[in-house]
Amino acid sequence: MANSSSPEAPIPVGKVSALIGSWIDRLGEVWVEGQITQLSRRPGAGVVFLTLRDPERDVSLTVTCFRAVYERVADVVQEGSRILVHAKPEWYAARGTLSLRASEIRLVGLGELLAQLEHLKRRLAAEGLFAADRKRPLPFLPHCIGLVTGRGSAAERDVLENARRRWPAVRFEIRNVPVQGVSAVTQVTAAVRELDEHPEVDVIVVARGGGSVEDLLPFSDEGLIRAVAAARTPVVSAIGHEPDQPLLDFVADLRASTPTDAAKRVVPDVGEELARVHQLRDRARRHVFGRVEREQHGLASLRSRPVLAAPHRLVDGPESEVAALAERARRCLGHRLDAAESDLGHTLARVVALSPLATLERGYAVLQRADGHVVTDPAQLTAGEELHARVAEGGFGVTVKP
Structure with a gap:
């Protein structure tokens, strides 16, 4: 370009832009790292626009991608996220602007890990493993609780102490296993399956204290998730603290925010239950007494009515009428018999007189x-x-x- 141009024969802007575009078109796809400073998702549009910035050099580039590419990481990507973009540089000759056309987006470091977990979460949810209708209710009073936790851990102590404080007679089948590290997934999964086959275990609690995302990774393992989904015994997830939410929380029949919360939700409080029994008994007594009192008042009201207070009055009047009618009938019958007797005597006399x-x-x-x-x-x-x-x-x- 420098050799073929001069002040007398300059190159037009359009040709320069076209030359730059032809040079950029020869570039292949590259991996670019940066921070999202602006994110534009227009409803109904098939393209998503991002502004990717290099915080150290204060340089920004526009990135475009099809919506299908962006939707793969939409749940974990937001403004401020650091991402890796596999993109091809594109030159817009009409405006003389450079942009990147992304074919893949990944989060950097922990973000990539979260993206993988999110992808696994969506896949398992699509299979129905997290559906609400699969979750089973916990028994009201489990006689034996299966506990999967680390040996001598604070989570184990919290579950045991709080459960026995609420219901002293509760029994435990404890399986102490590693809750982080390379063998955690295998041993936790085996412990869940063993307790699921135990004939006396009514509910299984998987408990662990808080930790980083990497520490809690075993409880998002697909093998463990499927083992819990296939279990016949209800499973309670008590992993970490309130913000922590591994995939085990979604497949478990009940998610407890902490191991202490798990103990409170699995075992009823004996004091509360006794108070509830006393309350129900008092309520039943009041109900029965009230019912009897209402019936007594009703019976007294009925007995106070004239028809029941003095029932002979209903008989006295008709009795005199019946007696008068009986006397009248007696007199009428006597008169009729006397008249018939007289007629019979006269007839007999006539018959005798006329008889041969x-x-x-x-x-x-x-x-x-x-x-x-x-x-x-x-x-x-x-x-x-x-x-x-x-x-x-x-x-x-x-x-x-x-």
Whole structure:
């Protein structure tokens, strides 16, 4: 460029920009380290813009990347984060600006470790290992608690002392294992599986004191997470302090903020339970007494009503009416019987007066032929015919003479 230009034959700005762009295009992708000072994510846009700064030299470069590249680390990247960018330099000829087109973003040091943990967390969550419907309720009063913790650790002491202070009769199956270092994952996982198969263990507590992210890495191991997810016994995670949150917290059936909190949440307080029993018993007694008192008041109210206070009053009035009606019925029946008796006497007298027996008693007789017909005309008779004569006191046979 210097040899082909002069004051009389200068190179136009556009050509210079194009020459710079052609030279930059020949550069391959490079790894760049810097600190994010500005982050722009426009909703719906497919490209994310970052400003990457070198704090020591106070130099900044614009970095662009597709949203898919940024989403891989979106959960752990923010303004102020130190990152590594695998990018290709690009020259924008129209404006004469240099930028980097990133194809991969990583966090520096601890940030990279957190990014890997975040990626593992999303993958396990997608498999459903952290789903709420997989979590099992803890037993109200476990008879035996499995405890996985470091030997002689403060976490072990906190769990044992607080649990026994709350419920002195509780028993423990303790597995002392390394809680950091190369063998921690293997031994913690084996202890969890052993306690899960123990027939008397009702709940398992994995406890450890606080520490750095690197110290707590064993409790984010995928093998341990899957072992806890496959366990049939409920598992409580009591790792570190309140801000610490390894992946074990997400798969466990219950997350306790500290080992002390785990003891309080696994074992009920005997004093509180006795107070609750007394409270419920007093409440039941008051309820029963109140119910009996209400029923007594109701019964007294019913008994005070006239129908129950003096029930004979309901009978006295109808009794006199029944007696009057019975007397009236008796009189009516007597009158009817007297009238019927009189009518019967008159009828009997008429019957007696009209009876043929009365005529026979005056000396008359009734002649009957053999077939029973009464003889009323002598012309009906023949000589020698046998007849029957009936008189008042009996009868006798007669013969017709010529």
